[in-house]
Amino acid sequence: MPDFTGRESGGAQPRAIALVGPQGSGKTTLLDALLAAAGSPVRRREAAGMTTELRLAHCGFMGDPWTLMDCPGSIEFAHEACCALAVADLAVLVCEPAPERVATIGPALRAVEEAGIPAIIFINKIDMLSGRVRDMLAALQGQSRRKLVLRQVPIREGETVTGYVDVVSERAYRYRRGEPSERIPLPEAVRAREAEARAELLEALADHDDALMEKVLEDLVPTPEEIYRPLHQGEVSGAVVSVLLGAADRSNGIQRLWKALRHDTPSPAETRERLGIPAEGEPLAQVFRTVHAGHAGRLSYARIWRGPVKDGATLGGVRIGGIHRFPNGEAQKVPQAETGEVVALGRLEGVRTGDTLGGDRLPFPEPPPPVYALAITLEDRKDEVRLSSALQRLVEEDASLSVRQDAEMGQMVIAGQGDMHLRAALERLATASGVKVKSVRPQVAYRETIRRPVLQHARLKRQTGGHGQFADVKLEIEPRGRGEGFSFTDRIVGGVVPKRFIPAVGEAAEEATKKGPLGHPVVDIAVTLVDGTFHSVDSSDMAFATATRMAMQEGLAKAEPVLLEPIDHVTVSVPAEFTANAQRLLTGRRGQILGYAAKPGWEGWDEVEALVPEAEMHDLIIELRSQTLGLGTYVRRFDHLAEARGR
Ligand SMILES: Nc1nc2c(ncn2[C@@H]2O[C@H](COP(=O)(O)OP(=O)(O)OP(=O)(O)O)[C@@H](O)[C@H]2O)c(=O)[nH]1
Ligand SMILES: [Mg+2]
Structure with missing residues (x-):
């Protein structure tokens, strides 16, 4: 069994936790606090700041091995978080104690619920709490389909939260900065509030546990074990979500969180059952991330659902060239990986993120559609050959990124989840492949058509040396309906232009x-x-082609040419309180609102449909996010071409 502690572990299989939630809520700080509390060396962060890449750490807590996955909170890097969630036993949803911004936990919460992943909510920055925890809980419950149960009641001195009462054990603790909390007598002031929270917890759990139900009905006091068992079951089945409190940057509530994780996180065997993976069988691994790691080559990060997986062995038809663990974030080679471990597998030929090795494909999240694009040009033309393979590696590492060569515009377009996302990708391109590019707003593919019919005559008559060139055509050029395309008709009678020249x-x-x-x-x-x-001698295909070109050029110019611009059908998704903002935003961008309705399956969200000129779409996502707590998003598709009036 892997022993991430250095101590003898109790033989438990490693469990994997994903830390997810809104940007800046304190996930990275929490990871460091969890590592410190587990006695693991904490990597010094050079600069605090937004996480843009998944970070893995292994540690041991009370003899059990753990893998912690710190996910980016930014909506632009959300796919990375979703991929990590796919292989996690449990998600810790980290949020701030601000009911007015509770909607920001929505995307992570929905990802967790839709994938059926057990979760715990950690209300971080409890030192910043201004209102009441129960208001925060109610706001969170409004976002969640699962029943939330409050596991801790805050103890306050004045406005400040100085400790908590654990609702199951009914023990009170005072926070100490950077240290585990100390036990104190239960303060009178919180007794009533604690009893209320406890009754709510028992009621929620009794719904799923007959033994506890009997106790509750008979007004008997259940033992902690009688509560912990249905709590674990409720967590594993996704029926309940525990809500815990703390402050990661001062290590408050960290021991309590660790213990809850220890009790409530499903074992790899339980997660296997949730995913429908048989316990018996050949080794099975699921790849959830791909990284091109310089000298180490391509690394496929995988969760081992059935071990052992051995270096050099063949898994799902491919040979494993190296197994790496990440004790302190640094890769360390190991000869084999056991059930439950998260490791990086080396040089797996042809394997992609999302692949299941050694069995049927397990569910894996689809990347979100792109919402922002940039056209890129090389700073140095000689990098041309390397560019496409370097871009291909980027897309392989991040499926929420896409690249296309726009032949018409002669531009390479990179598309993704926002400006930060693309900037980070291009930075990686520069550091990993040494390919430097400039980026600009992509060009819009305008078209043109004509407004009125013309009859155009053209004659080519040239006498050069030997025999000359002669052709004479009369063309009727007429507008057609939008989307009808080009047509050519031959209405020659009497052979005035011989059949052979018509094509x-x-x-x-x-x-x-x-x-x-x-x-x-x-x-x-x-x-x-x-x-x-x-002319029987001087006429030829070439002569007729030239005459036709002349007629077209002159004729089109006289036929009232007009510019056509592409119009997209856009579906914007926003929390309902921002629906009016979204509509204003679209109208302000020459959009025509088609209507709005509740977003199916997204409680409290609306979808606004509109027709918007593509020329107005470039930075729509940036403005939309700035007006919607970063939550608004959209999908688009080309709809039609329309006359660009007033341009
Ligand atoms: N007051 C207070 N500040 C905290 C606490 N925990 C974290 N912070 C601060 O919150 C800010 C964001 O913390 P991070 O840990 O980087 O947040 P994150 O969730 O990892 O952010 P992303 O990776 O961008 O999603 C930092 O300035 C932290 O110092 C806390 O418990 N209390
Ligand atoms: Mg972070």
Whole structure:
């Protein structure tokens, strides 16, 4: 059994916890506090700041081995968090004690609920609490489909929270900065509040436990064990979510959280059952992250659902070239990994994030659609060859990133979850591959068409040396309906233009639509060859093509050309209190609101549908987020082309 403690472990399999929740709520600080409380060396953070990459740490607490996964909180890096959640036994949802911003926990909470992952909520920064914990709890409950149970009642001196009463054991503790709390007698002032919280806890648990129900009904006092058992079951089944309090930056409430994790986190065997993985069978691992780690090559981070997985062995048809653990965040090579471990597997040929090795594919989150894009150009042309493979590695590492070559615009476009997300990706491109790029706003693919029909005549007559060139065409060029495209019709009668030249006319007419008088491709026009003349010696395909081009060029310019811009169908999702903001925002960007409705399955959220010019979409996400606590998002698809009025 892996022993992350250095001490003898009780033989328990390693459990994995993902720390998730809104940006800046204190997940990284909490990870450090948990490590410190477990007696593990804590890596010094050079600079505090936003987490943009998953960070793994192994440690031991009271003899049990653990893997802690500190996830980015920023919505732009949310996919990384979702991937880590997919392999976690339990999620710790870290939030701040601010009921007015409780909606920011929504995305993480929904990800956890939708994937059926057991969870504990840790209300961090309890030193900043201004209102009442029960208001915070009520606000959180409004976001959660699962029953929340408060496990600690705060003890306050004046406005400050100085300790807590543990609702199960009914013991009181006073916080000490940087140290475990000390036990104190239960203060009279919190007795009533504690009894209330305890009654709520028992009631919630009794719903799922007959033995406890009997005790509650008979007004008997259950023992802690009689509470802990249904609590564990409730957590494992996702019926209840424990809510704990603390302050990570001063190590308050950390021991209590550790003990709750120890009691309530499902074992790998229980998680296997939740995921429908049979206990018996060949080794099985699930890859949830891919990193290109310089000299170490490609590393596939995986949870081992059935061990042991041995270095050099074949798993799911591929050979394992190295197994790494991360005791202090540093990779350390080990000969094998046991059930429950989170390790990085080296050089797995052809394996991608989300793959299950050694069994049927397990559920894995789809990346969110892109909401922000940048066009990139190389600073140095000689990097051209390396660019595409470097970009491919980026996308392999992060599926919420995508890259496409826009042939029409001659631009390479990188798309993802926001400006920070793309900047981080391009920075990685520069450091990992040495490829430096400049980025600009991507160009919009404008089109043009015509407003009125014209009849255009053109004659080519050239006498150069030997035989000359002659062709004469009369074209009718007419507008068509939006989306009808290009058409060519031959209405020659009496062979005034011989049949054999007709295809050359059609092809040249179509060719001429590639760039119209306004400089963009011309769409939705009908060209008809109505008349012409020819010369038995001097006429040729080439001559007719040239005459046609001349007629098209002149004709299109006279036919009232107009610019067409792409219009997107956009569905914006926001918490309902921001629906009006979202509508204003869209209207302000020349959007036409089609309507709004409650977002299915998202309690308290709306979806606003609108038609918005693509030219207005570039930084929509930035403004949308700034007006919606960072929560608003959208999906888009091309809808139609429309005349760009007033441009
Ligand atoms: N007052 C107070 N501040 C805290 C506490 N815990 C963390 N902080 C501060 O909150 C800020 C954000 O902490 P982080 O740990 O970086 O937050 P995070 O959740 O990892 O943030 P992201 O990685 O960006 O999602 C830092 O300035 C911390 O010092 C706490 O218990 N009380
Ligand atoms: Mg962080």
